Amino acid sequence: MNLDLERIIIDEIEISRRVKELGRDITKEYQEKETLLICILRGAVFFFADLCRAIDIPILMGFVSLSSYKDGTTSSGKVEERQKLMADVKGKHVILVEDIVDTGLTLEGYGANLLSRGALSVKICALLKKPEQKHDIDIAFKGFDIENRFVVGYGLDYAEHYRNLPYIGILKKEIYS
Numbered sequence: 001m002n003l004d005l006e007r008i009i010i011d012e013i014e015i016s017r018r019v020k021e022l023g024r025d026i027t028k029e030y031q032e033k034e035t036l037l038i039c040i041l042r043g044a045v046f047f048f049a050d051l052c053r054a055i056d057i058p059i060l061m062g063f064v065s066l067s068s069y070k071d072g073t074t075s076s077g078k079v080e081e082r083q084k085l086m087a088d089v090k091g092k093h094v095i096l097v098e099d100i101v102d103t104g105l106t107l108e109g110y111g112a113n114l115l116s117r118g119a120l121s122v123k124i125c126a127l128l129k130k131p132e133q134k135h136d137i138d139i140a141f142k143g144f145d146i147e148n149r150f151v152v153g154y155g156l157d158y159a160e161h162y163r164n165l166p167y168i169g170i171l172k173k174e175i176y177s
């Protein structure tokens, strides 16, 4: 385990098992639909790559960078589109793929935005969900509910570090305080 972690909360085996289940759920629900999975960069990158390979129907892939956090551990309260969406949503059933939903700010309004651009439907698939969601978004496909602690690994960062850990763990408080 990385020494900066207090403990691992979800290990590689659990992640892999749950991602496969989510892939099966999406496969069942999206048969015969033109489906576009959008990776919300950067945190979702490993989840997206694994999820796409767990889905057994033809899919399209898109990428967008939305960010509400800067280098700290709390939300800045503003969403920034760092990189515009690389995909045409018109006539597609869209699944937004997120690593974590905390306040829900990052995705609030984005689904409506894609519908106004011609998407036929928009659903959210998030690997992790924290308990104190403040914004009204519905997570159709959810990996794990987690406690309200600062977590890193499997794409999630603190000041751009720890993204490449293959598991998800709680960062020691002394690292960021």
Ligand code: PRP
Residues within 6 Å of the ligand: 040, 041, 042, 043, 044, 066, 067, 068, 069, 070, 075, 098, 099, 100, 101, 102, 103, 104, 105, 106, 107, 157
């Ligand atoms: C993180 C995470 C989600 C968002 C969740 O992204 O990847 O996109 O915050 O928080 P919210 O539900 O309170 O909006 P971040 O802005 O840190 O960018 P990153 O994915 O590039 O790390």
